[in-house]
Amino acid sequence: MVCLYVTGMILFGLHSANSLSRFPKLLLISMDGLRYDSISDYTVPNIYRWATQNTWFLRGMRPQYMSMTSTNYMGMVTGLHAESHGIVSNAFYDIDKESGSIDLSYTKEQDSGEWMNHVDEIIRLFTRTMDPANFVAWYIDDPDKTLHKHGFYDGKFIKIMAELDKVFGYLIGQMRRHRLIDKINIILAADHGHAQIGGAKNVLCIREYIDYSRVLTGHNILYPTDKALFDEVYDNLTKAVNDNKLKIKIYTKDTKMTADIIDLYSLMCFVLKIRPAPNNGSLHRIAKHIHLRRYHSWVWDHDERYEYMLLLLASLLIVAIIITICLISLWVVLAWSRSKGDRDYDEESSKSSISI
Incomplete structure (x- = not known):
């Protein structure tokens, strides 16, 4: 190709x-x-x-x-x-x-x-x-x-x-x-x-160099069934191209x-x-x-790994925000309760002083 x-x-x-x-x-x-x-x-x-x-x-x-x-x-x-x-x-x-x-x-x-x-x-x-x-x-x-x-x-x-x-x-x-x-x-x-193409002299008849009964064939492609057969097919085609002095390059899937x-x-x-x-x-x-x-x-x-990573980071961020809001709310409630308790104590102390 x-x-x-x-x-x-x-x-x-x-x-x-x-x-x-x-x-x-x-x-x-x-x-x-x-x-x-x-x-x-x-x-x-x-x-x-x-x-x-x-x-x-x-x-x-x-x-x-x-x-x-x-x-x-x-x-x-x-x-x-x-x-x-x-x-x-x-x-x-x-x-x-x-x-x-x-x-x-x-x-x-x-x-x-x-x-x-x-x-x-x-x-x-x-x-x-x-x-x-x-x-x-x-x-x-x-x-x-x-x-x-x-x-x-x-x-x-x-x-x-x-x-x-x-x-x-x-x-x-x-x-x-x-x-x-x-x-x-x-x-x-x-x-x-x-x-x-430039004439029949530039055409390579693959069947003359490969045993088709040993390979699977598709549309303009060959599927060798094992590594040894792959090497054999590749070597045969490369040699045929060189012997016939054709301007063709043989590509593999990993080229x-x-x-x-x-x-x-x-x-x-x-x-x-x-x-x-x-x-x-x-x-x-x-x-x-x-x-x-x-x-x-x-x-x-x-990349799905990055999708998972981003999703995890987003989830952790949301959890951190929720925890922070809860802690702040708790601190506000405790502070308000403490302040209210101090005011109630002062009022009780004031009433006690008047009664005496």
């Missing part, structure tokens, strides 16, 4: 201008199919300049399995694996209607003119007088749409990348114009990337990547200063890659 992902991030100080939300602000831009290593000064100079000035995951991030658009974007905004958020594909079969279904937002044609309008709408959402937005997510269906139709090498990819770069440059220009560039955090991300795509959820919650819902991601895992030093993982990373 090849990890195909890019993200950049800008974190700036905030000060008031226009009608902005008083909460931290974040713009999430998702360019479908934008490979992390397709960013260069030649193809997308505006994006490249912005990425090099900020945080750029040069080796990509670990995507969800399967590496599909809906699966990865749902993982990105929930921090959950596909097994938990339930979006395991782009299309589904509706058992009630007895037909397949797909989100129409992914089939609608977009172009650079429409993207420019999207930029204007984003600016409006952040600066509107009534209820200004503090989080906006923007999805762009290219370069994925172009790559599926044309691949990398007929000139269409370079053209669409230039259009995307122009739109990104327009966004940054509009943010500067409206004095928003130092007030809004930006994350540029993608769900996956593409690779050009260390820079970070996971689901970790972006914890990062976004941190930027927005909101507590994340229970999730599979980790702020700590991504923080060490973006030099995020000043944070308290126990506040942001959901």
Whole structure:
């Protein structure tokens, strides 16, 4: 599996201008199919300049399995694996209607003119007088749409990348114009990337190197039944790749990547200063890659141990307050009783003196 992902991030100080939300602000831009290593000064100079000035995951991030658009974007905004958020594909079969279904937002044609309008709408959402937005997510269906139709090498990819770069440059220009560039955090991300096969010579027939009767198979994945078989399968595939001089990397479940795509959820919650819902991601895992030093993982990373600790501390505090109130009340009652007793004694003494 090849990890195909890019993200950049800008974190700036905030000060008031226009009608902005008083909460931290974040713009999430998702360019479908934008490979992390397709960013260069030649193809997308505006994006490249912005990425090099900020945080750029040069080796990509670990995507969800399967590496599909809906699966990865749902993982990105929930921090959950596909097994938990339930979006395991782009299309589904509706058992009630007895037909397949797909989100129409992914089939609608977009172009650079429409993207420019999207930029204007984003600016409006952040600066509107009534209820200004503090989080906006923007999805762009290219370069994925172009790559599926044309691949990398007929000139269409370079053209669409230039259009995307122009739109990104327009966004940054509009943010500067409206004095928003130092007030809004930006994350540029993608769900996956593409690779050009280039003919049958670059295709590896796995059945020629693995005995399928000894492994369990799933959709684009192999499940060896024990450690010895795992090592054998891995060694056979690695040798086959090297012998055939293929540009393929064999990944295992434990292969260390820079970070996971689901970790972006914890990062976004941190930027927005909101507590994340229970999730599979980790702020700590991504923080060490973006030099995020000043944070308290126990506040942001959901961990039941900390939930119990906070609940225990809250309970102890409530008990302490109740005990304190009871002690103060008891002291007041005793003081009042003592004072009343002294007054009664003085009155009795006074009556006795008069009688004598």
